[in-house]
Amino acid sequence: MKESYWSRNFILILIGNALLFMVYNMQVPVLPLYGKQLGLSPAQIGVFVGAIMFAALVTRLFVPWFSERFSKKVLLVVGILLYLLAAVGYPLLSGFGLLVLLRLFNGLGHGITTTYFATSAADELPNQKIGEGMGYFGIGTMVTASLAPLLALSLVHRFGFPTFFLACIVILFAAMVTILGTTKAKRAPVKTVATGPVFDRQFLPQCGLVFILGVLMSGVMTFTPIYAQLQHLTGISGFFFIAAVAGVVIRPIVGHTFDRQGPRLILLVSTVLLTIGMVLIALIDRNWLLLLAGVFYGVADGAIYPTLQAWLFKLTTLENRDTATGMFLNSYDLGMGLGAVILGWVVEAVAYQGMFWVLTAISLLYIVLALGCSRRLKLA
Structure with a gap:
């Protein structure tokens, strides 16, 4: 009997990952415009937008330490909460330094979630189906990448930036719900110290x-x-x-x-x-x-x-x-x-x-x- 990888956990993780990347890809074209409206210079906009990547890079260096101490579910919840913190703060703050700080928190969440969504999905897959299963897992990211900019820019042009950030918050809450609905992976690997x-x-x-x-x-x-x-x-x-x-x-x-x-x-x-x-x-x-x-x-x-x-x-x-x-x-x-x-x-x-x-x-x-x-x- 063939083992299906379309488990409840796998589907929820796929949806949660797609929703998170929906927010990421919505912010890509909008945050530069938001920075411009706030009066930031091109150099400041570059720092503001790029800070997420520096924070994500540093965060991934601590992945072995995180994995030894916390479950993937806990780490994903923390990562989404950091995304939420930034989404709530962007429309409330206008100072360059505070916006960069929020973007760094956003980057911490990005580094954690991009790592553990993928590994959580892999934990749900039988070894002989990892390639096929991860291929379907990636489709969610691809679809949101195509829809997110269109949705984001339409929201900004029709309703303004506050509505855009509210939409990001709602989507992130939905991602949180999907992760809270997962259970412990049946195939979760034994924790080991990375050497x-x-x-x-x-x-x-x-x-x-x-x-x-x-x-x-x-x-x-x-x-x-x-x-x-x-x-x-x-x-x-x-x-x-x-x-x-x-x-x-x-x-x-x-x-x-x-x-x-x-x-x-x-x-x-x-x-x-x-x-x-x-x-x-x-x-x-x-x-x-x-x-x-x-x-x-x-x-x-x-x-x-x-x-x-x-x-x-x-x-x-x-x-x-x-x-x-x-x-x-x-x-x-x-x-x-x-x-x-x-x-x-x-x-x-x-x-x-x-x-x-x-x-x-x-x-x-x-x-x-x-x-x-x-x-x-x-x-x-």
Whole structure:
């Protein structure tokens, strides 16, 4: 008799993860606009938005310590509560320092929840179904990534920021309810003290490439909404929606191609598409051009990240997989956080269009680096 992984716990965890990522993806295009309305400078907006990634990165360094002392359910509840604290505080506070502090609390919650939602889901799956089950688990994140920006920007434009933050609070409460409804996992692993290294140089090529991808993504997600607003364009929600849909559609094709031919072809095509997307964003003066840019950007993002992750896993063993995964996630978050801060300074120096031309130049360099890494490691 085949064992089904569609248990009550698994479904609740999948829903809770999807709801949490709904809030995360709702905040991505809205918080820069909120910071702009409060009078923050581009550099301050970059720090405000990017602080979540620094906090998440630091939090993941303490995952072994957390796991030894608390259950995953308790940790998820704490993580969601930290998200709630930030969502409640954003509309009540306007000082730059206090907003950054709230964003750091948000980042603590983000680091905890992104780690333990995934591992909690894996605990519910039989070993022979982990790949398939985690594939379905990821669909929730993909769907919310496509719907969240559209919902968030529509709420802001129609009802204002207070209604937007109220919606975030309601969704987070729903996520909390799903986690409180779970029971102890039947397949929860025995707690052990982590002894592996926290850094392994063999994964530097993939981590370096995903770090640069994080920098590029942070520039698009943080500053495109403001740039489109300055250009008097109304299609920014459509940009994020189309980008997310394109990313979802391309992933099965990317996975099949990677299994047959390795990373080199995918990285060549996707980095070229990414560069084209950056050029289009820099040139936007019509909504249709913004939407077209979303297609190129979404396909590139949907191809590069999973390709680098799959490439990384091909190099790992069971013993070093945790180290590799931690390095990979932290490299991406570090790129997102540093990118938002540094690119905010770039905006102040050369304005928004100039910043996107800088991202175009980085994208061109990225093509060379990606192809060089894949050739050197002979994995094409």
